[in-house]
Amino acid sequence: MKQIVQSARTGELQILDVPAPSPEPGQLLIQNHFSVMSPGTEKLAMDFAQKSLLSKARSRPDLVSQVLKKVKQEGPLPTYRTVVNRLDSPQPLGYSSAGRVIAVGEGIDDFAVGDRVACAGAGYANHAELITVPENLVARIPDELEMEQAAFSTLGAIALQGIRVADPSLGEIVVVVGLGLIGQLAVQLLKANGCRVLGVDIDQNRIDQALDQGAEWGAKPEALQEGWRNSVTGGYGVDFALITASSDTSAPIELAANLCRPKARVVVVGAMPLSLDRRTFYEKELELRLSMSYGPGRYDRRYEELGLDYPLPYVRWTENRNLQTFLHLAEKGSIQPNALDVETVNFDEAKEAYDRLAQGQRKSLAVLFRYDESPDFTRTVQLKKSSGRPASNQDLGLAFVGAGNYAKAVLLPALSGQSGIRRVSLVTATGPSAHRTAERFDFERYGTDIDDAILSEDVDLVFIATRHHLHARQASLALNAGKAVWLEKPIGMNPSEVLAVCEAAKKSPLMVGYNRRFSSHSRNIQKIFEGRTEPMNIQYLISAGPTPRGTWVTDQNEGGGRIVGEMCHFIDLCSFFIQSMPIRVYAQANSRDLESDDSVQAIISYADGSTATLSYLTQSHAQLPKERFSVSAEGKTAICDNFKQTQIIGSKDFKQLNQDKGQTTAIKEFILALRKGQGSPFELSDLISTSEVTFAIARSITTHSAVSIGESQ
Numbered sequence: 001m002k003q004i005v006q007s008a009r010t011g012e013l014q015i016l017d018v019p020a021p022s023p024e025p026g027q028l029l030i031q032n033h034f035s036v037m038s039p040g041t042e043k044l045a046m047d048f049a050q051k052s053l054l055s056k057a058r059s060r061p062d063l064v065s066q067v068l069k070k071v072k073q074e075g076p077l078p079t080y081r082t083v084v085n086r087l088d089s090p091q092p093l094g095y096s097s098a099g100r101v102i103a104v105g106e107g108i109d110d111f112a113v114g115d116r117v118a119c120a121g122a123g124y125a126n127h128a129e130l131i132t133v134p135e136n137l138v139a140r141i142p143d144e145l146e147m148e149q150a151a152f153s154t155l156g157a158i159a160l161q162g163i164r165v166a167d168p169s170l171g172e173i174v175v176v177v178g179l180g181l182i183g184q185l186a187v188q189l190l191k192a193n194g195c196r197v198l199g200v201d202i203d204q205n206r207i208d209q210a211l212d213q214g215a216e217w218g219a220k221p222e223a224l225q226e227g228w229r230n231s232v233t234g235g236y237g238v239d240f241a242l243i244t245a246s247s248d249t250s251a252p253i254e255l256a257a258n259l260c261r262p263k264a265r266v267v268v269v270g271a272m273p274l275s276l277d278r279r280t281f282y283e284k285e286l287e288l289r290l291s292m293s294y295g296p297g298r299y300d301r302r303y304e305e306l307g308l309d310y311p312l313p314y315v316r317w318t319e320n321r322n323l324q325t326f327l328h329l330a331e332k333g334s335i336q337p338n339a340l341d342v343e344t345v346n347f348d349e350a351k352e353a354y355d356r357l358a359q360g361q362r363k364s365l366a367v368l369f370r371y372d373e374s375p376d377f378t379r380t381v382q383l384k385k386s387s388g389r390p391a392s393n394q395d396l397g398l399a400f401v402g403a404g405n406y407a408k409a410v411l412l413p414a415l416s417g418q419s420g421i422r423r424v425s426l427v428t429a430t431g432p433s434a435h436r437t438a439e440r441f442d443f444e445r446y447g448t449d450i451d452d453a454i455l456s457e458d459v460d461l462v463f464i465a466t467r468h469h470l471h472a473r474q475a476s477l478a479l480n481a482g483k484a485v486w487l488e489k490p491i492g493m494n495p496s497e498v499l500a501v502c503e504a505a506k507k508s509p510l511m512v513g514y515n516r517r518f519s520s521h522s523r524n525i526q527k528i529f530e531g532r533t534e535p536m537n538i539q540y541l542i543s544a545g546p547t548p549r550g551t552w553v554t555d556q557n558e559g560g561g562r563i564v565g566e567m568c569h570f571i572d573l574c575s576f577f578i579q580s581m582p583i584r585v586y587a588q589a590n591s592r593d594l595e596s597d598d599s600v601q602a603i604i605s606y607a608d609g610s611t612a613t614l615s616y617l618t619q620s621h622a623q624l625p626k627e628r629f630s631v632s633a634e635g636k637t638a639i640c641d642n643f644k645q646t647q648i649i650g651s652k653d654f655k656q657l658n659q660d661k662g663q664t665t666a667i668k669e670f671i672l673a674l675r676k677g678q679g680s681p682f683e684l685s686d687l688i689s690t691s692e693v694t695f696a697i698a699r700s701i702t703t704h705s706a707v708s709i710g711e712s713q
Contacts, residue, residue: 001375003128004350005090005432013351016090018431019379019447021132023105026307028133030119031375034151035097035127037350037367038181039357073626073642075658082409089408090432093354094127096120096154098147099371107307108135116141118153118323120294121304125154127350129375135307136297139323142331148344148368149330152185152337154294155366156326157319159186159244162269162291163193164317166240170194175238175259176215177252178245178270179206181366184340186244186269187213192334198238200224200255201245209341209365221255229259237261243268250275260286267291294319301550341365347372380425380447383438394675396484399425399453401474402466403437406488411465412441414664420675421461427453454478461674464488468565469558472497479504484674486667488513489568491691493560498691502684509680511670512687514572518662518669521646524654525631525638526577535609536633538574542567542616543624547598554595562598564694567616570627572690574604574612577631581607582689585696586706590618594701602697 001020006013023029071079101115111117119125121137141150159182168174172195176183179201190197191214199210199218207218217228229237241256241264250273256266257280267289268274274288281288296310297303297319303310310318317325329335343364345353353367398421400412415421423443427450428434438446445452454462454477462478463486464471472492478485479501491512492498501510516522529536544562553559575582584605591597600616610633625642632638639647643661646654669681689709696707 001129001377001431002347003126003432004093006093008089008091013354015348015351016432016435017376017381018435019381019449020130020375020377021430021448022379023103023132024429025106026108026134026305027105028101028108028111028117028135028138029103030099030117030131030133031102032097032099032129032131032371033147034099034371035094035125035369036151036155037094037127037353037369038096038155039366069622073659075644077658078409082405090436092123092126092128092432095122095125096151097125097131098141098151098153110135111138111140116147116150118150118327120154120157120319120323127347127369129347129371130377134305136303136309136320139320139327142327145327145331149337150327151368153323153326155182156185156330156335156337157294157322158182158269159189160322160326161293161295161317162186162242162244162267163189164295165289165291166242166265166267168193168195168240171196172239173198173233175200175241175256176210177241177243177256179203179210180244181340182269183244184209184213184365185335185337186242187215188335192329213339224259233261238264240265240267244270245272246270247272249273254280257281257284257286260284263287265289295322299550301552342368344368344370346370379449380445380452381435382445384444394420396421396460396671396674397424397458398422398461398463399427399456399459400443400463400465401427401450401453402464403428403433404465407465408437410663411463411667412437414667416441417664418668418671420671424458425453425456450474454483455481459483461486467552467558468560469493472501475501475510476504479508479510482508484509486511486513486670490560490564490694491687493564495692495695498688502688505684509674510682510684510687511680512682513666514569514690515662515666516569516573516643517576518666519643519660521640521643521654521660522573522576522662524646525640528636528638528648529577529631529633532633534634535611536578536631537610538577538612538629538631540570540574540612540614540629541627542570542614543620543626544616544618547596547618549596554598561594562616563594563600563697567600567614567697568690568694570614571604571693575686575690578606578608578610578612580610582693582709583607584706584708585693585700587697587700589701600697600701604693
C-alpha cells in the first residue's frame, strides 16, 4: 500500500510502498477513500522537521535538558544512538479521513465489514491507502452524507469542541480570530448555533470566505475601528472570542482580549504561547479557556486505544460524540464542508501538494486526497534478493519482531556488529517503521506479518521485542516451531505464561534479555567474590523516575507494570552474584495505586543465607544514578554506579566513558553458543525463579506478608 511520511530529521517527504497493517484487538482496518490535509497543523509539523538540529534544540529546551541528563547518566554513545533513532523514525502525516471498513479486530461488535466510517487521530487516520484505527476514534457516516464531506469530521470536531468550551448562547456576538480551515468551520457552526460572527484574519481572501460561510462582519486586525464596536455591540465588545489561529506570539490573544466586553470568555484552540497582558484580562475580568483538541478522551490512552468510553450522563460530549455530531450536522446541511475552498487531488500527487504548502504556493483552504479503490494488501515486502541457504552455510537466519526505541537504539545496533547471522526478516506493527528500520539495518525483507518472521524456513533465530503482553504467545510459537529465541523481558505476565514458555524452551534454546549479568562491571564484581563461603548482602538502589502515566507500560493487562516489566532485571543480577536460589520475598509499596506511584522496597532471601534489598524509587533526586548497587561479603565490598564506574574498596576502580549494561556481550555470546550447538547461557530454573520473585513481590505488597517462592501463583 502507499503512505506518505516525513523525516523527523530533514523534513523530507516520501510516498512509500509499505506493508499493509493488520487490525489489533479493538481496532478496525479501513480502506481510505478520502483524507484531509489541514494546512495549519501540518505546516507546523513540516516547519519543525525542516529546522536544523540547533533550531530544533532552541525550540524544545525541555528535550535538550533530557539529552544532557542522559549523557551524564549513560555516556555520549548511548545518548547519540537514542537521539538518532528518534530523528530517523518516519513520521506519519494526517489525522482526518473517511473510508470503508474491510476488517474488524477482536472485541468489536458495533462495526461490520462494509461500513462507511469517518476516522480521527494522529498516528491512526493517516494519509495512507489502508489504516488501522481504534473503535473510539471511528464514527459511522450517515447514509445521506458523502465521504468527501465526512473526511472533515476531525477538523469539525476540533472546531466544535472549542465552541463547547466557549458555551455560547443564542444571539451572542463572537469574534473568530484566524480564518483557516478550523476557523471557517467554526464560523459555520457558530451560525448554526444562532450566534453573530465577526471574522478576523490577516488574509482578505479568508475574510471573504468567512463572509460566504455566514459571518456578518469581517476585517483585518488593523482595519478594526472603534466604530464597529459601537455600532454592533453598543460599545461593550464581543461576548466571547474563539482563537483558531496558530502563532509564534500571543498577538491573537491580545487582539481577542481587546475586542471582548468585560467578563467575556477567551477560548484558545490554536497553538501559541500564552504570554498574557494581565492588565487587559484583569481590568475586564476576562476568563481564559483552553480547548483540548477533539474533546474529552483526547490524550487518554484508556479511551483512545483501549476503547473505554466515558458514561454519557457524566461526560456528554467526548471525541467520538463530537465526531458523530459533526457528521449529523453535515448530513442535515447545517454544516457544509463542501462549501469550503478545497482542492481535491489524487493521493499520488500528495507530495506535490505538500511541496506547494511548504513553498507558500497553496491557494486553497485545504487539500482533499482521493485514494485508489484497489490498494495493495501485501504484508511482506522484499527489500533485497535473498542470499539463499547453502548447505555449508552456518550463518543463522535472523528474524526481528518489534522495533521500538529500545530495539533500534540498543539491540539492532548490537546485532549489526555480529558475524554469523543473516538478517532475514523484520516485522513491526506499522509499515513505515518496518521499511525504514529494515533499510537501516540491512534486512532482506520486512513487513507486518509475524508468521513470516516466526514460521519461515529460512529463519533460525527470532528476536522478540514487542509489548509485554505479547511475549509469551510469540515466544511459545517460535520455540515450538523449532526456532531459537531471544526474548526481551518479561517472559510472561503471569506464572502460567512463564511456565508455558519455559516448557516450550525444552524444544529450542531460549535467551531472555537479562543483560546486566553480562556487563563488564558485573563480571569484574563476580570475580572478586569467587569461592566465598559466607552469605552475601546486596543493596540495590534504582532511581526509576516518576511512574509514567497513560502508557502501556503501567497498564496491568499490556505492560504488567514496572515491577514485572523492569524489576526482573535487578532480581536476575542479584541471583547472578549470589548463585543461590531465592526462597522468600517481603515487599512494601509506598502507594496502594502502583499506576500512580510504584515505589517499592523488597527484601529477597536466598537459600544460602544471603539477602538482596531492592529500593525502587520514583521520587528520588533526578541527579542520582538510575542504578547504584553495593555487593558485600567476607570483608569485601564493591559499589557500581550506573554501569559506568565500579569502586572496589581497597583496590583499583573500574571506569568507562559509556555505560555498559551488557547487551552487546549477551547477544554475542548467545549467537556464538547457538553456532556451537551449546544452547542458552540461562538455565530454565533460573529464568523461572526470577519471574517467580517478581510475582511474589506483587503478592507480598497486596497481602502485607512475606511470600515463599512458589506461593506467588
